[in-house]
Amino acid sequence: MVPHDELVPTSIKLSALGGMAIIWDDGHAATYPHAYLRQRCPCAICRERPPEVKTVPDPFPILGKNPIALTGATPIGRYAIQFLWNDGHAEGIYSYGYLREICPCKRCQEG
């Protein structure tokens, strides 16, 4: 098996049925629901933010726009992709290795 950090996506469709669809250069294909992808945003702000408390109304509704959706993406160098969201958040740089690591497909989740 090729290690995760050597794989590269060949095509990305931001708004496919069920989320963002990726096809990898090893042929693997998967769809990431937008909310799932956003919850795993690797930016410092998202990683440090305390878990959301559901009972209190969100004081910053702009950060919790519902439903969350992708509006764009930019490749970063050769190793990562930066996603732009409909609430203006764009800080997360998802390396290809990380994207593959969080692949939501059944096979990857179980393996």
Added chain:
Amino acid sequence: MAFLEKDTSVNKSEVFKALKGIHDPDLQEDIVTLDLVKNLTIKEGVVGFTIQLPNPACPVKDQIKAEAENAVRKLDWVKELFVTMDFKVTSQQDSQARSLIPKVSNTIAVASGKGGVGKSTVAANLAAALMNYGAQVGLMDADVYGPSIPTLMGASQSPQVIGNRIIPPVVYDVKMISMGYFLPKDEAVIWRGPMLHKMIQQFLGEVEWGSLDYLVIDLPPGTGDIQLSLCQTIPLTGAVIVSTPQDLALKVASKAITMFKKLKTPILGVVENMSFYVCSHCGERDDIFSHGGAQKASRELGYPFLGEIPLSTEIRLRSDSGNPTALSQNQYSQAFQSMASAVAAQVSIANRRAVQVPTIEP
């Protein structure tokens, strides 16, 4: 006469067939499949064509020309033959088109782990040698802490700022930019990451580089903000790692290699600087840093070895006075020229097997 009765297209395919036996030494495929044979004309037995190699510094250019001539002369209808050798530097069009600098075909970062191994000397001479082979070259000094490119290239002019565009000075036909131009002599750059990132973006996007075959980028030592910003801002064609042959330097060089691997930037190869010393008095050679260490390390790591540069007073004197050794006529210029040729070869190989940036659809 036989050749008049034959259809020209038949003759053309005979010429292509004859040339199919000739291989590009870097890409190891025949020159017809690679589409390097251009402007083929045939008129009454007079044949003319151009071979357009991807490497401007191909060391076996004359040999390829001779082989091509021999192969085509074997066709009985050929009376006269004119073969022209030319070059056209390749690029990774896919990723380049979306880059901040779409008219720059290739970007080569010159890096090391440790400081003081001669990165800037290698970068300046690489740029000068590539220019000397006929390529369009730019040289970007990304070492803000110790900008030495202006000294090495002997730049007396300063860049001009027109509106928000920076017109780079041209020295030895190489377009150059450096933080050294924007700082008073005794000032130092004491910046945090975001400022460095901004500088990298300005040096790439706001400088009038025009069309370039190669942009050589001299990095500061280490694996810090500037390296990261550069790899994030543009899809680099590749990185050249400079090291002295001693173990200490090689251990640190491997850190730089690891960083580029993580950022998926291809490693074009390793240059061994200060490879050996020849005493100017007695002529005896001394392997001060133990010769061959970088070559051995590059072989073990599986990266091409790009050449060895000796430690010499002459190179040092020329560097300090802004006369790149690569452009001189002495025993040392050859070392830089063959290194540049090896780098150009690795660039065309990297472009051939490049992984493309993924396509993104809405």
